[in-house]
Amino acid sequence: MINIIETERLFLRPLTLEDADIAYYGWTGDAEVAEYVSWLPHHSIDDTIEWLKEIEWKQDDIGNILPNDNYIWGFVLKETEQLFGSGGLIWEERWQHFQIGYNIMRTHWNHGYTTEAMQAILSFAAANLGIKRIAGSHAKENLASAKVLEKLGFVYERDGIVSHVDGVRHFDNREYFLELSR
Template identity: 70%
Template structure:
């Protein structure tokens, strides 16, 4: 399932994207600084992640699954520079938005543009009415993305990294979608 915006094409990621993703954002410690996953140490880590999400892009996007992840591609150049989508959050019983892009593409509005398309897909194609979002308190850029998308602040929280050892202070938001 591909999505399109004015400047971007959102497409499923494949194993062929491993090197681009690893050197672009999944292996970048600065990109991963404010997220719950740990930076990938090797391309094999990125390949394992891609295998995990690859099957989730079957022909019928309406089949419920726990993640809907797209690669973000610039229309003008064809460059893959990030990824994002909807991740099932068991604690909330809702999908949560998530996104990561290469540092060289920060502060250009690409993430907001991509996520608007994904939220439209969530409401229109999947019938989702409410989604969650969150960011590390220090990650002001992510706060701006959520605010531009119309998310409403709910509360402060503490988020665990996937290793279960490290934690960071976070801010949690919700967005009601109108289909």
């Protein structure tokens, strides 16, 4: 399938409902993973199942990718075949561009996996989805995410404020853009 991507150390594949347990216990239910993002940690496996339904890939009968407002992959370590995170492209209304997003288990932080996965996803976006410009942002305090964006070649454009999905909290962020080439 065209939506499976292989890198040096990873397989990137669409997530399925069968991934609910590992996703919930690995990263979607982890408050520390969700510290700097606009979504709330999942409170139950049911939250994760609903999220997996929302991000399901849409394809026609012969496997062609249909336009969607998100393209999310599960990150699988080749060496162990362990699913340890997810990331991809999410349509951002305020910018009228796709934005990258990613979350991985804390046990896999600081190994370069997110940068490796997102490099492959950006190449896919340019070659298969025709995306020419993409956004990225991070909470100012999230220095690890800043490093990922910088390694990917994103260029800082401005500071901003992001509202948390709970509608109560807000956090200062830094906004970046990247011009993609085929």
